[in-house]
Amino acid sequence: MYVTVFEPSTFVNRPALGIYPPADWVGRLQAALLSTERRDDTPVTPEEMSSSKEGQPLGCPNLAVLSFNNSFYDRTVGCLGITHSKYIHKLDFPVPDWPVARFPALKYPLEDHVRENQEEERRCLTMVEELIDAWNRKGMPVAAVAVEPIQGEGGDNMASRDFFQGLRDITPLWRWRGIGLLVDEVQNGCGATGLFWAHEHFRFSDTPYVVTFSKKMLTGGFFSKESFVPKDAFRVFNSWVGDPSKAALLEAVVKVIKGDNLLDRVKVTDQHLLNGLKQMQGKYPGLISNARGLGTHCAIDFKDAASRDKTIAKLRERGVHMGACGAATLRLRPALILENKHVDIFMESFDRVLANMNS
Amino acid sequence: MYVTVFEPSTFVNRPALGIYPPADWVGRLQAALLSTERRDDTPVTPEEMSSSKEGQPLGCPNLAVLSFNNSFYDRTVGCLGITHSKYIHKLDFPVPDWPVARFPALKYPLEDHVRENQEEERRCLTMVEELIDAWNRKGMPVAAVAVEPIQGEGGDNMASRDFFQGLRDITPLWRWRGIGLLVDEVQNGCGATGLFWAHEHFRFSDTPYVVTFSKKMLTGGFFSKESFVPKDAFRVFNSWVGDPSKAALLEAVVKVIKGDNLLDRVKVTDQHLLNGLKQMQGKYPGLISNARGLGTHCAIDFKDAASRDKTIAKLRERGVHMGACGAATLRLRPALILENKHVDIFMESFDRVLANMNS
Numbered sequence: 001m002y003v004t005v006f007e008p009s010t011f012v013n014r015p016a017l018g019i020y021p022p023a024d025w026v027g028r029l030q031a032a033l034l035s036t037e038r039r040d041d042t043p044v045t046p047e048e049m050s051s052s053k054e055g056q057p058l059g060c061p062n063l064a065v066l067s068f069n070n071s072f073y074d075r076t077v078g079c080l081g082i083t084h085s086k087y088i089h090k091l092d093f094p095v096p097d098w099p100v101a102r103f104p105a106l107k108y109p110l111e112d113h114v115r116e117n118q119e120e121e122r123r124c125l126t127m128v129e130e131l132i133d134a135w136n137r138k139g140m141p142v143a144a145v146a147v148e149p150i151q152g153e154g155g156d157n158m159a160s161r162d163f164f165q166g167l168r169d170i171t172p173l174w175r176w177r178g179i180g181l182l183v184d185e186v187q188n189g190c191g192a193t194g195l196f197w198a199h200e201h202f203r204f205s206d207t208p209y210v211v212t213f214s215k216k217m218l219t220g221g222f223f224s225k226e227s228f229v230p231k232d233a234f235r236v237f238n239s240w241v242g243d244p245s246k247a248a249l250l251e252a253v254v255k256v257i258k259g260d261n262l263l264d265r266v267k268v269t270d271q272h273l274l275n276g277l278k279q280m281q282g283k284y285p286g287l288i289s290n291a292r293g294l295g296t297h298c299a300i301d302f303k304d305a306a307s308r309d310k311t312i313a314k315l316r317e318r319g320v321h322m323g324a325c326g327a328a329t330l331r332l333r334p335a336l337i338l339e340n341k342h343v344d345i346f347m348e349s350f351d352r353v354l355a356n357m358n359s
Numbered sequence: 360m361y362v363t364v365f366e367p368s369t370f371v372n373r374p375a376l377g378i379y380p381p382a383d384w385v386g387r388l389q390a391a392l393l394s395t396e397r398r399d400d401t402p403v404t405p406e407e408m409s410s411s412k413e414g415q416p417l418g419c420p421n422l423a424v425l426s427f428n429n430s431f432y433d434r435t436v437g438c439l440g441i442t443h444s445k446y447i448h449k450l451d452f453p454v455p456d457w458p459v460a461r462f463p464a465l466k467y468p469l470e471d472h473v474r475e476n477q478e479e480e481r482r483c484l485t486m487v488e489e490l491i492d493a494w495n496r497k498g499m500p501v502a503a504v505a506v507e508p509i510q511g512e513g514g515d516n517m518a519s520r521d522f523f524q525g526l527r528d529i530t531p532l533w534r535w536r537g538i539g540l541l542v543d544e545v546q547n548g549c550g551a552t553g554l555f556w557a558h559e560h561f562r563f564s565d566t567p568y569v570v571t572f573s574k575k576m577l578t579g580g581f582f583s584k585e586s587f588v589p590k591d592a593f594r595v596f597n598s599w600v601g602d603p604s605k606a607a608l609l610e611a612v613v614k615v616i617k618g619d620n621l622l623d624r625v626k627v628t629d630q631h632l633l634n635g636l637k638q639m640q641g642k643y644p645g646l647i648s649n650a651r652g653l654g655t656h657c658a659i660d661f662k663d664a665a666s667r668d669k670t671i672a673k674l675r676e677r678g679v680h681m682g683a684c685g686a687a688t689l690r691l692r693p694a695l696i697l698e699n700k701h702v703d704i705f706m707e708s709f710d711r712v713l714a715n716m717n718s
Binding site for chain 1: 370371373403407408409411412413414415418419420421422423428433434435436437438439440443444445446447448449450451452453454455456457459499502574577591593594595596597598604608
């Protein structure tokens with residue numbers, strides 16, 4: 001157990017890191033995460049100071065964050081403003097009036113719909129540009145575009161490298177009031193796609209401005225471009241600024257992923273997994289379709305939510321825990337230690353359950 | 360060390376509690392926190408479902424949360440909407456346009472300003488009522504009033520039981536669109552005031568609707584009235600829904616507070632501490648004033664921020680760690696194990712530093 005190399009005090013005493021960082025904290029962070037640096041900034045005016053406390057412009061400007069339909073971020077007010085996957089997340093919450101573009105709805109199999117999918121992605125990018133213009137005109141400029149490399153909660157919706165590079169091209173960072181591209185890796189990051197971060201697949205011409213992560217990363221946080229780091233202390237801050245006990249666990253996780261070459265294993269297993277799903281959709285064509293995935297971060301659509309949910313329940317009876325996402329999608333989120341033999345065990349159960357669903 | 364009675368797995372494996380709660384989780388929560396129950400609710404309409412995903416009314420109604428000047432909650436967008444203590448928290452963030460009432464600015468010593476302070480609190484309550492009316496008229500009804508029992512970050516500002524009961528009277532909960540009173544115990548809770556929750560001092564005619572906590576409670580969370588709990592699953596939800604390792608630590612903390620009768624100790628020490636502060640302000644009248652506190656949650660104002668900050672730096676050189684809050688306030692946040700003898704040690708250092716400040 002890797003965790004035993006850390007002092008028990010790491011797990012009991014939680015220092016307020018912003019004020020009293022332990023002597024080894026910087027080293028710990030560098031071992032588990034990268035570090036960022038300060039940006040050059042313009043001085044804050046007295047008018048900005050007083051209006052900030054009131055929550056009014058200029059200090060608190062009317063800015064918007066553009067997001068996509070079917071997206072999911074989190075449950076706090078700002079995150080709900082860019083979340084659009086299920087009503088249950090947002091019901092009764094007042095949320096900001098921010099623009100929502102369409103995320104590409106690709107047709108599968110991809111090789112049979114190349115031109116259609118290119119046109120769909122082009123339409124979605126045009127909509128992004130039009131919404132940015134419209135919100136600028138209404139006096140609430142778009143400060144950032146938020147996107148998930150694969151829309152997890154919204155149904156494992158994927159788009160091409162061209163679409164994402166297109167977003168990257170739309171969002172140049174001009175001075176500090178420019179448009180920043182935020183890529184959310186909370187559900188996609190940490191190796192399941194075969195690369196540590198899902199957005200690495202897009203080979204962006206330049207890195208995104210902000211990358212957010214959590215969950216499998218054990219600690220929530222973000223990377224940002226140097227230019228996004230404010231020069232004043234206490235602007236991006238909270239009492240804890242992370243939890244050393246989670247960083248210790250993350251350090252162990254990263255060590256295992258690297259030491260056991262788990263990303264290489266994903267690259268072997270993923271084809272076997274996706275081929276298995278495609279074989280199943282060939283066998284049960286009225287029931288399942290659109291097998292897709294990046295690495296072992298895979299999904300398949302059911303004809304309706306009822307058959308999807310029944311499949312999940314039947315699989316659970318056989319000891320296979322699966323999750324749902326989107327309207328009628330079954331999502332696969334195996335651990336990185338998945339091997340072909342485990343895929344075979346799963347496919348056998350999946351086949352049996354699907355055979356009974358059709359009967 | 361209490362923590363050793365828990366399995367190490369508690370600290371390493373973090374279950375997604377909403378989906379796969381461990382068998383002992385309910386018992387753990389009951390040992391550390393209370394439980395809440397469901398409310399009866401009206402069914403969600405299809406219109407509310409679709410408008411929720413868009414972030415528009417009726418699903419996402421235009422609602423406001425009323426807060427007070429000098430308040431502090433947190434750094435997320437909704438929390439920034441009710442935070443008004445320092446510009447550095449809010450600069451460049453778009454925040455909701457919600458009403459801000461005045462928190463009473465009491466004069467000290469209280470016994471010499473009884474009538475003035477009563478009038479001040481009455482004016483602040485009237486302002487709350489006027490703002491609720493104004494926001495209702497502009498189509499953004501006030502859904503909740505948020506208040507700290509003692510405004511911590513804003514300068515250890517206190518108000519009387521009458522003021523808080525007045526707020527409680529203004530915020531009756533009528534059906535689900537009523538006004539709920541949220542009392543934030545993040546900084547005040549967990550015993551420092553001599554009662555476990557600071558708002559217990561107010562002996563409310565009925566409990567607040569929501570009580571939030573974090574920090575010394577080791578895990579962030581809230582209690583709410585039964586009527587605030589939505590009947591649908593996944594409405595108030597996230598992947599983790601708390602961290603069992605923090606609940607284990609909290610269980611140990613609560614056990615120590617009760618077992619060692621630490622709240623009784625606070626009730627002995629607090630008079631000694633406040634008397635010491637009053638003695639100091641008598642000795643250094645041009646420099647410090649307004650000694651105040653509830654339990655050992657005490658504070659004293661300096662003539663300006665510079666002398667306050669210099670005092671903190673000089674105290675640190677003598678091994679005494681102190682914090683600042685508000686414009687020119689020194690805040691005292693001793694651990695619950697503080698005894699009179701520790702107060703004497705502190706007062707000696709404080710006296711020496713103040714003597715040098717004046718020279």
